[in-house]
Amino acid sequence: MRVNFTVNGRPQEADDVWEGESLLYVLRERLGLPGSKNACEQGECGSCTVRLDGVPVCSCLVAAGQVEGREVVTVEGLADFAKQRAEHGGCATGACGSAEKAGTSLDAAKQWAAKGHDSQTGEGVELSPIQEAFIDAGAVQCGFCTPGLLVAADEMLERNPNPSDADIREALSGNLCRCTGYEKIMDAVRLAAARQSAPEGV
Amino acid sequence: MADTRTTGIPSKVTQGSKTKGGIGESTLRPDGTLKVTGEFAYSSDMWHEDMLWGQILRSTVAHAEIVSIDTSEALAQPGVYAVMTYDDLPTAVKNYGLEIQDTPVLAHGRVRHHGEPVAIVAADHPETARRAAAKIKVEYRELPVITDEASATAPDAILIHDNRDDHHIGHVPHPNIVHRQPIIRGNADEAAKKADFVVKGEYTFGMQDQAFLGPESGLAVPGEDGGVDLYIATQWLHSDLRQIAPVLGLPEDKVRMTLSGVGGAFGGREDLSMQIHACLLALRTGKPVKIVYNRFESFFGHVHRHPAKLYYEHGATKDGKLTHMKCRIVLDGGAYASASPAVVGNASSLSVGPYVIDDVDIEAIALYTNNPPCGAMRGFGAVQACFAYEAQMDKLADAVGMDRVEFRQLNAMEQGTIMPTGQPVDSPAPVAELLRRIKAMPLPPERQWESSEGADVRQLPGGLSNTTHGEGVVRGIGYAVGIKNVGFSEGFDDYSTAKVRMEVVGGEPVATVHTAMAEVGQGGVTVHAQIARTELGVTQVTIQPADTQVGSAGSTSASRQTYVTGGAVKNSCELVREKVLELGRRKFGTYHPAWATAELLLEGGKVVTDGGEVLADLADVLEGEAVEVEAEWRHRPTEAFDLRTGQGFGHVQYSFAAHRAVVEVDTELGLVKVVELACAQDVGKALNPLSVVGQIQGGTTQGLGVAVMEEIIVDPKTAKVRNPSFTDYLIPTILDTPTIPVDVLELADDHAPYGLRGIGEAPTLSSTPAVLAAIRNATGLELNRTPVRPEHLTGTA
Numbered sequence: 001m002r003v004n005f006t007v008n009g010r011p012q013e014a015d016d017v018w019e020g021e022s023l024l025y026v027l028r029e030r031l032g033l034p035g036s037k038n039a040c041e042q043g044e045c046g047s048c049t050v051r052l053d054g055v056p057v058c059s060c061l062v063a064a065g066q067v068e069g070r071e072v073v074t075v076e077g078l079a080d081f082a083k084q085r086a087e088h089g090g091c092a093t094g095a096c097g098s099a100e101k102a103g104t105s106l107d108a109a110k111q112w113a114a115k116g117h118d119s120q121t122g123e124g125v126e127l128s129p130i131q132e133a134f135i136d137a138g139a140v141q142c143g144f145c146t147p148g149l150l151v152a153a154d155e156m157l158e159r160n161p162n163p164s165d166a167d168i169r170e171a172l173s174g175n176l177c178r179c180t181g182y183e184k185i186m187d188a189v190r191l192a193a194a195r196q197s198a199p200e201g202v
Numbered sequence: 203m204a205d206t207r208t209t210g211i212p213s214k215v216t217q218g219s220k221t222k223g224g225i226g227e228s229t230l231r232p233d234g235t236l237k238v239t240g241e242f243a244y245s246s247d248m249w250h251e252d253m254l255w256g257q258i259l260r261s262t263v264a265h266a267e268i269v270s271i272d273t274s275e276a277l278a279q280p281g282v283y284a285v286m287t288y289d290d291l292p293t294a295v296k297n298y299g300l301e302i303q304d305t306p307v308l309a310h311g312r313v314r315h316h317g318e319p320v321a322i323v324a325a326d327h328p329e330t331a332r333r334a335a336a337k338i339k340v341e342y343r344e345l346p347v348i349t350d351e352a353s354a355t356a357p358d359a360i361l362i363h364d365n366r367d368d369h370h371i372g373h374v375p376h377p378n379i380v381h382r383q384p385i386i387r388g389n390a391d392e393a394a395k396k397a398d399f400v401v402k403g404e405y406t407f408g409m410q411d412q413a414f415l416g417p418e419s420g421l422a423v424p425g426e427d428g429g430v431d432l433y434i435a436t437q438w439l440h441s442d443l444r445q446i447a448p449v450l451g452l453p454e455d456k457v458r459m460t461l462s463g464v465g466g467a468f469g470g471r472e473d474l475s476m477q478i479h480a481c482l483l484a485l486r487t488g489k490p491v492k493i494v495y496n497r498f499e500s501f502f503g504h505v506h507r508h509p510a511k512l513y514y515e516h517g518a519t520k521d522g523k524l525t526h527m528k529c530r531i532v533l534d535g536g537a538y539a540s541a542s543p544a545v546v547g548n549a550s551s552l553s554v555g556p557y558v559i560d561d562v563d564i565e566a567i568a569l570y571t572n573n574p575p576c577g578a579m580r581g582f583g584a585v586q587a588c589f590a591y592e593a594q595m596d597k598l599a600d601a602v603g604m605d606r607v608e609f610r611q612l613n614a615m616e617q618g619t620i621m622p623t624g625q626p627v628d629s630p631a632p633v634a635e636l637l638r639r640i641k642a643m644p645l646p647p648e649r650q651w652e653s654s655e656g657a658d659v660r661q662l663p664g665g666l667s668n669t670t671h672g673e674g675v676v677r678g679i680g681y682a683v684g685i686k687n688v689g690f691s692e693g694f695d696d697y698s699t700a701k702v703r704m705e706v707v708g709g710e711p712v713a714t715v716h717t718a719m720a721e722v723g724q725g726g727v728t729v730h731a732q733i734a735r736t737e738l739g740v741t742q743v744t745i746q747p748a749d750t751q752v753g754s755a756g757s758t759s760a761s762r763q764t765y766v767t768g769g770a771v772k773n774s775c776e777l778v779r780e781k782v783l784e785l786g787r788r789k790f791g792t793y794h795p796a797w798a799t800a801e802l803l804l805e806g807g808k809v810v811t812d813g814g815e816v817l818a819d820l821a822d823v824l825e826g827e828a829v830e831v832e833a834e835w836r837h838r839p840t841e842a843f844d845l846r847t848g849q850g851f852g853h854v855q856y857s858f859a860a861h862r863a864v865v866e867v868d869t870e871l872g873l874v875k876v877v878e879l880a881c882a883q884d885v886g887k888a889l890n891p892l893s894v895v896g897q898i899q900g901g902t903t904q905g906l907g908v909a910v911m912e913e914i915i916v917d918p919k920t921a922k923v924r925n926p927s928f929t930d931y932l933i934p935t936i937l938d939t940p941t942i943p944v945d946v947l948e949l950a951d952d953h954a955p956y957g958l959r960g961i962g963e964a965p966t967l968s969s970t971p972a973v974l975a976a977i978r979n980a981t982g983l984e985l986n987r988t989p990v991r992p993e994h995l996t997g998t999a
Contacts, residue, residue, distance in 0.1 A: 020329060021329075029249070032249070034240070034246075034249075035239070035241065037244070038494065040496075040497040040928045044497075044929055045497075045928055047415060074240065075238075075240035134234075135235065136230070138228070138893065140237045140238060141724070141896060142414070142415070142416065142464060142467075142722060143233070143242055143463070143465070144414075144416040146238055147238075150238060166661060168936075169937050170660055172936045173935045174935075176415065176933060177415070178413055178933060179723050179896075179900045181899030181901075182899075182934075182936040182939045183942050184892075184899070185936065
């Protein structure tokens with residue numbers, strides 16, 4: 001079958017799709033977008049998390065045919081997605097910046113940021129705040145869980161810009177990481193939240 | 203000491219002290235941007251024009267003779283390009299293995315464990331390959347299963363491997379025992395007479411899975427020269443190569459291996475998985491072949507941590523001094539040897555833990571059974587022992603009537619302590635200090651789940667299941683400390699190789715580091731760049747992809763890569779530095795007398811004297827001439843343990859960590875919430891502090907997993923795996939994982955580069971017994987097995 005849908009703002013057409021193929025398979029093997037990861041292919045690990053019409057889903061559990069005519073955002077499009085959201089006055093839900101401060105202050109969050117820069121890191125690539133925070137906080141080791149976590153964390157911060165630690169843990173509980181012990185992922189999300197709610201230029 | 207600010211004497215410059223981004227800084231991962239944008243190419247992301255997909259058919263039973271295999275229906279499927287069985291293997295070499303080549307590439311006449319590869323298929327779509335594999339008809343005649351020590355060593359037991367000719371068969375008491383390592387020191391029976399208290403215990407450690415997230419996968423591309431290019435996720439390219447090439451009948455230089463992105467490893471990629479299968483299918487079909495396991499297959503596709511039975515006896519005087527220790531550790535190696543012999547060596551030599559006991563009687567064995575093969579996993583034999591001896595320490599302290607931490611401190615080893623192997627500990631061993639630090643950390647507040655709006659169930663046992671608001675919840679606190687060896691032990695030639703090049707690119711001096719080190723997430727690539735900056739005084743460092751075009755780096759295992767390949771990079775950089783200085787002397791030596799007289803350094807892109815005076819720009823020295831060195835580097839040699847007494851200088855270095863666990867247990871439902879898991883660890887020198895803490899937290903969490911949730915369940919009647927999925931094999935989520943405060947101690951080991959200590963594994967050891975101790979503290983239960991499940995806490999097991 002043929003599936004027409006939008007991926008990261010661009011219309012895409014996938015041909016010869018077998019009915020049993022997942023959205024994850026179509027993204028990875030037919031559209032050349034392997035950023036969404038295939039760690040369990042049974043909806044347990046969250047590594048394949050993408051946004052389907054704005055909602056985070058495990059793309060391994062979505063049949064390719066279900067995305068006909070719909071909009072998908074993957075990790076490859078996250079930086080653009082975040083940029084457009086910022087340009088359109090904050091988050092899609094309008095909740096950004098309005099909530100009471102339950103989260104972490106920027107000063108407090110900064111202590112988690114690594115000092116110094118590697119010459120090969122981040123040059124000339126525009127990243128979303130959550131992507132930058134993951135690098136700065138040391139939340140990336142093997143990196144296999146990272147794409148799914150980034151999509152999930154970005155969506156959580158869109159809904160809840162000042163999350164408490166318990167909020168972060170609840171929102172990311174569908175994303176397994178085997179390397180980090182999650183502490184630096186917590187640091188990264190706190191850092192992104194703090195930077196997002198701080199005044200420009202801080 | 204003179205204050206240079208007041209005397210005006212310039213401070214002496216040492217190599218690397220003036221260059222940014224060197225060792226000791228938390229520089230960021232060079233692969234970080236690629237990993238957060240989704241562009242980093244993992245082995246499962248490989249793609250090639252005209253690529254086929256490989257699929258493995260695995261045995262549905264654990265132990266059986268293969269009566270027949272019929273592939274005709276599978277071959278007839280449209281889209282299927284090849285089906286191969288044992289009979290299609292191209293050479294006389296049909297087995298592989300890390301130490302003992304006992305593992306068939308494809309089963310021959312017999313399968314020895316559930317999920318053993320029997321046939322392989324290549325097709326144009328992964329689903330076509332899966333369906334074709336399902337059409338292969340294999341007739342099995344089942345054999346009785348061997349699942350434990352009793353069935354393995356029974357007089358009439360079927361031998362898992364007939365006609366063993368490996369180098370362990372001469373000293374094992376039964377052919378179903380892979381290896382046996384006794385350690386006898388002093389006289390345990392005699393010393394036992396001095397004991398006022400004797401504590402005995404029998405402990406069980408469940409089978410843990412590495413559960414790295416990136417499944418086994420790779421792409422084999424046939425070459426025009428009859429060779430093959432393999433893009434693969436592994437822990438040791440050259441070890442894979444040594445095992446792959448003979449099976450394919452190719453010289454090693456025609457099997458060109460390149461490391462692809464590796465989605466975690468933790469020991470589970472030391473053994474081969476799909477490497478040979480993909481190459482066989484690629485060479486057979488003449489097309490590139492990609493194989494990607496799904497999670498179900500991954501549980502069958504790699505070895506696990508050895509489950510173990512541990513029998514311990516300790517004695518102590520009424521003053522709390524340990525008198526003696528006797529132990530017997532039985533590790534289940536499963537159907538094939540994998541790393542079992544080395545795991546036995548570790549379990550026995552580290553079975554005493556970080557304590558002083560002069561009189562010991564130790565035995566460790568690994569069995570051959572029909573259970574899943576077990577081999578390397580983070581902690582490697584030391585994990586199981588630590589779980590048992592730390593439980594013993596608590597029991598002894600209680601018997602003596604001492605505080606559990608003080609009891610450990612009283613008996614803690616230190617620099618100069620003689621190991622049970624007779625090897626002196628010749629670098630800092632701050633065991634008592636780590637315990638002091640961990641105990642001094644502030645405790646999380648009582649009833650931490652309470653907020654102004656009532657109980658936050660997310661902070662309670664049972665979580666969002668909303669099973670309690672604090673009723674029946676009891677807090678417990680537990681401590682543990684462990685010792686892990688660093689590097690390959692027992693006389694292994696544990697070297698690494700680094701090629702370092704320095705040249706001018708775009709007017710700037712640039713260093714290029716090329717090793718075969720498998721970056722599996724640990725951050726070796728970050729550290730290599732830091733070492734090159736420190737040693738060569740440049741900012742720009744390029745890390746080349748790891749491949750077999752450079753000498754072996756050894757395995758990304760045993761907490762060894764920063765030590766050994768880090769050491770090799772440092773060594774090659776030093777050799778490059780000498781050459782650069784020679785070049786400088788040749789070009790500019792006549793311009794300044796310091797070229798001949800002073801100690802010269804490379805700092806900030808310049809050649810400087812140790813007084814800080816600039817002699818030349820590196821760009822000018824290197825103009826038109828690149829400098830390159832490829833050199834091997836070795837740590838000090840070790841020796842084998844004596845097969846009767848276990849004596850020998852077997853280990854390179856030791857690594858120590860201590861944990862304090864705080865848990866809250868819903869005693870009515872048997873649910874555990876780990877509230878905090880604090881760690882103190884000596885790292886010698888933190889080359890990258892951010893990465894060091896990340897390793898400690900990650901290792902700690904894997905220890906937490908096997909304390910309260912992770913276990914591969916093998917049916918004792920059939921030896922079949924019952925939970926090969928993330929639905930049924932649970933690893934900690936972010937909700938299961940507590941805050942992990944880390945206290946890093948840096949006491950230099952003078953034998954090691956920069957004084958560093960391998961750090962990756964030690965935190966995996968003491969985490970588990972600390973959590974168990976805390977649960978025991980909360981419940982008063984004995985709990986002699988891990989993982990603990992609810993039924994063990996509610997008395998309904």
